[in-house]
Amino acid sequence: MNMHGMDEKTIRSILNDLKSKDTPYERVLSSMCTYPHPVAVAAHQQFIETNLGDPGLFAGTAEIEHEVMRMMGTLFGNPDAHGYITTGGTESNIQAIHAIKTARKIREPNIIVPASAHFSFDKVADILGIEVQKADLDPEFRADISSVEDLIDENTIGIVGIAGTTEFGQIDPIRELSDLALSKNIFLHVDAAFGGFVIPFLREKYEFDFTLPGVTSIAADPHKMGFATIPTGGLLFQDSSYLNRLSVDTPYLTVNSQQTLSGTRSGASAASAYAVFTYLGREGYERIVQRCMELTHELVARARESGIEPLIDPVTNVLVLDVPDADSVRSKLKKRGWDVSITRDPRALRLVIMPHLSRENLNLFADDFADVVKWTSAT
Ligand code: 0PR
Numbered sequence: 576m577n578m579h580g581m582d583e584k585t586i587r588s589i590l591n592d593l594k595s596k597d598t599p600y601e602r603v604l605s606s607m608c609t610y611p612h613p614v615a616v617a618a619h620q621q622f623i624e625t626n627l628g629d630p631g632l633f634a635g636t637a638e639i640e641h642e643v644m645r646m647m648g649t650l651f652g653n654p655d656a657h658g659y660i661t662t663g664g665t666e667s668n669i670q671a672i673h674a675i676k677t678a679r680k681i682r683e684p685n686i687i688v689p690a691s692a693h694f695s696f697d698k699v700a701d702i703l704g705i706e707v708q709k710a711d712l713d714p715e716f717r718a719d720i721s722s723v724e725d726l727i728d729e730n731t732i733g734i735v736g737i738a739g740t741t742e743f744g745q746i747d748p749i750r751e752l753s754d755l756a757l758s759k760n761i762f763l764h765v766d767a768a769f770g771g772f773v774i775p776f777l778r779e780k781y782e783f784d785f786t787l788p789g790v791t792s793i794a795a796d797p798h799k800m801g802f803a804t805i806p807t808g809g810l811l812f813q814d815s816s817y818l819n820r821l822s823v824d825t826p827y828l829t830v831n832s833q834q835t836l837s838g839t840r841s842g843a844s845a846a847s848a849y850a851v852f853t854y855l856g857r858e859g860y861e862r863i864v865q866r867c868m869e870l871t872h873e874l875v876a877r878a879r880e881s882g883i884e885p886l887i888d889p890v891t892n893v894l895v896l897d898v899p900d901a902d903s904v905r906s907k908l909k910k911r912g913w914d915v916s917i918t919r920d921p922r923a924l925r926l927v928i929m930p931h932l933s934r935e936n937l938n939l940f941a942d943d944f945a946d947v948v949k950w951t952s953a954t
Contacts, residue, residue: 601932602912604916604926605915605925608805609931611798614851619844622639622841625842627840627845628835629828632829639842643849644659647795647811650775653784653813656811657817660807664799666810667766667809668768669702669703671810672686672699673703674792674818675733675792683706684705685732686705687731688708688735688737689712689736689740691743691747692707717746718737724755727759732761733764733791734761734762736764736765737770739767740893742895742919743893744769744891744894746774762792764791765793768799769891770783770795771794772796773800776860790813791813792817795808797848801848802851804843867930868889868892870937873934874941878941881945892927894925894928895924898923904948907950908944913943
């Protein structure tokens with residue numbers, strides 16, 4: 576740190592220089608985050624100093640968090656769902672499994688996740704000392720129910736289904752997983768970190784939430800398709816008994832116990848989610864999600880003009896294209912200013928069609944894509 580303070584103008588100019596090295600989202604097709612909604616940004620700024628870790632001091636902000644949880648619970652079929660605002664999908668997944676582990680006191684517990692699970696479950700394994708078994712996928716990249724069932728043994732405490740997989744945007748058969756969880760008397764956590772703010776707003780209806788009786792917890796991130804500011808994740812449990820098991824005593828705070836992973840937590844996240852939920856309403860989200868789906872389908876049509884097929888018909892706004900030599904296509908697109916991503920297995924080109932992408936930019940992208948594919952297959 577410098578000994579003497581620096582003037583604000585110089586600091587701002589240094590920060591501007593550094594910010595200019597960041598990639599603006601307009602040409603990014605690899606991210607599940609986007610520009611937060613302006614009403615979310617304004618609310619975030621208004622609550623910048625608030626700390627939900629000491630809710631007695633910030634009673635109004637705590638009310639906002641309850642209201643956000645009620646709105647999310649209602650969206651996911653259970654207004655009485657109980658949870659809190661996390662820093663994102665990783666923390667939600669860790670805490671969901673933490674609660675399950677605490678509920679089932681088994682010496683060497685395991686959980687079963689589909690092979691498509693986000694890498695946060697590798698952190699779950701490490702941090703919680705739980706064996707994380709990976710079930711096979713069906714040809715459409717959904718969890719294969721018989722593989723999940725085969726892996727269940729007497730040490731299995733829970734299973735995980737993904738509603739909107741990171742790589743394929745696919746939705747696991749959550750009803751079947753729910754039936755399985757009920758019949759084996761184990762927990763079912765649904766990772767809807769991405770899909771939570773997509774699936775309820777699609778024209779096609781999918782069962783993935785608390786309306787299914789076996790679903791015990793859901794992770795859904797307002798900071799992805801919910802347009803809240805980063806970091807805003809959401810974790811909800813079927814009822815308060817789950818989270819209460821994680822209580823630790825906090826005698827010197829304004830409340831006597833805490834169930835969250837972090838101590839100090841930003842109330843700005845809660846305010847930003849509250850503002851954007853109420854501003855857009857279901858109708859606003861439907862409009863945005865359906866536009867993303869329209870653009871996704873347009874991109875499929877453009878790829879087909881170059882003889883390239885998607886690996887699955889896109890279910891959400893994630894498009895995976897079966898291009899030969901995906902790594903090389905990715906780096907060539909990068910040279911033309913586009914950030915795209917790849918899948919692990921099989922190796923394919925992964926595009927996330929977020930709301931920051933305009934039709935005009937996607938047409939430019941499709942032109943570059945056609946060109947790159949032509950030259951890649953020619954060499
Ligand atoms: N669960 C699922 C299904 C996810 O897709 C993700 C993140 C998580 C959990 C973890 O969420 P947090 O990152 O909020 O802890 N999916 C993206 C990924 O890791 C996140 C992402 C966002 C990546 C923006 C890149 C990026 O630019 O691939």
